[in-house]
Amino acid sequence: GLVVPPAPTIIVTTPSEPNRSGAGASTPAPRRSLRSKPRREKAEPAPKAAASSEDTWIRVRADRLDALLDMVGELVIAQAMVTEDPVLYDGRLRDLQNKVSHSAKIARGLQDLSLSLRMVPLKATFQKMGRVVRDTAMRSEKQVELNTSGEDTEVDRKLADIIADPLVHMVRNAVDHGIEPAEERLRVGKAPLGTLLLSARHSGGNVVIELSDDGRGLLREKILAKAQRQGLVAPDARLADQEIFNLIFAPGFSTNETVTDISGRGVGMDVVRSNVEALGGRLEIHSVPGQGTTFTMALPLTLAILDGMIVRLGKQRFVLPLANVIETV
Numbered sequence: 001g002l003v004v005p006p007a008p009t010i011i012v013t014t015p016s017e018p019n020r021s022g023a024g025a026s027t028p029a030p031r032r033s034l035r036s037k038p039r040r041e042k043a044e045p046a047p048k049a050a051a052s053s054e055d056t057w058i059r060v061r062a063d064r065l066d067a068l069l070d071m072v073g074e075l076v077i078a079q080a081m082v083t084e085d086p087v088l089y090d091g092r093l094r095d096l097q098n099k100v101s102h103s104a105k106i107a108r109g110l111q112d113l114s115l116s117l118r119m120v121p122l123k124a125t126f127q128k129m130g131r132v133v134r135d136t137a138m139r140s141e142k143q144v145e146l147n148t149s150g151e152d153t154e155v156d157r158k159l160a161d162i163i164a165d166p167l168v169h170m171v172r173n174a175v176d177h178g179i180e181p182a183e184e185r186l187r188v189g190k191a192p193l194g195t196l197l198l199s200a201r202h203s204g205g206n207v208v209i210e211l212s213d214d215g216r217g218l219l220r221e222k223i224l225a226k227a228q229r230q231g232l233v234a235p236d237a238r239l240a241d242q243e244i245f246n247l248i249f250a251p252g253f254s255t256n257e258t259v260t261d262i263s264g265r266g267v268g269m270d271v272v273r274s275n276v277e278a279l280g281g282r283l284e285i286h287s288v289p290g291q292g293t294t295f296t297m298a299l300p301l302t303l304a305i306l307d308g309m310i311v312r313l314g315k316q317r318f319v320l321p322l323a324n325v326i327e328t329v
Contacts, residue, residue, distance in 0.1 A: 068117075072110055076111050079107040118302065120160055121153065123151040129168070136176060137175055145193055149198075150199045153202060155301060159299060167198075169269065171211065174295075177215075178194075197212040205300070205301060213292045220245075223248060224239065224247070241287075280299070300323065308320060
């Protein structure tokens with residue numbers, strides 16, 4: 001037989017949940033609704049709990065995250081193969097086309113979401129540069145201030161780790177070569193405190209990182225003379241300003257005559273350029289004598305998945321990165 005519970009059972013019923021009282025009980029248990037005695041003082045903190053739950057973090061192993069991205073990449077490729085199947089373009093399969101199109105949107109959304117799992121802000125990387133600026137300025141006996149903008153710009157986690165070293169070289173180079181000593185700055189009417197601006201932004205599928213200084217700018221004649229002495233340029237060669245500026249990326253090139261622990265060893269900017277180009281990015285220089293120099297790095301947002309456009313030329317097929325396609329005619 002069924003046993004009647006000795007004590008009253010408190011059952012909470014909500015509109016979305018059916019009543020789950022014992023259907024076979026011979027004596028129905030008394031029901032007490034919590035809504036009969038509302039307690040507003042305890043119900044109000046609920047939004048705070050919900051807000052705190054939004055900030056909850058969970059640590060995931062990097063190899064599992066990479067495996068997830070690989071699987072999502074294979075899913076997107078498989079979905080594209082189904083979408084491009086010529087059978088779908090039969091006029092009688094309109095319903096199937098709609099279903100495949102809907103699943104393609106879901107796969108694309110899953111791809112975007114999985115890629116966002118790897119994205120981290122550049123704030124931590126930029127904060128490390130503050131220490132580099134202070135140390136380099138102290139060694140070179142200069143007064144330098146670092147300002148940053150766009151710290152919340154997000155990039156691939158692996159990319160953030162890789163660009164840290166090139167940024168260190170660029171910051172040291174800007175402080176040691178670009179920013180003048182306080183006495184020299186005062187002579188030319190500048191403030192004794194030199195300024196570096198490190199900024200980041202998204203542009204056309206890339207992340208653009210700029211490092212600007214208000215120093216003396218690149219010394220065109222000094223760079224050209226040193227390149228001619230090292231045999232990098234013919235003595236009678238006539239080069240444009242941009243070509244001369246690019247000489248600082250030559251291996252073993254340095255305008256410092258004395259070797260210090262900061263510069264003069266001929267390593268630094270060549271490493272920066274090779275690392276940036278290895279990531280599929282580009283590095284540009286803009287300099288104005290007496291006003292300063294700006295180094296611009298353009299890097300892909302992620303190294304995990306790249307969209308491409310298939311182009312056929314004769315009997316050959318090529319895949320062009322979609323981020324590099326400006327216009328299709």
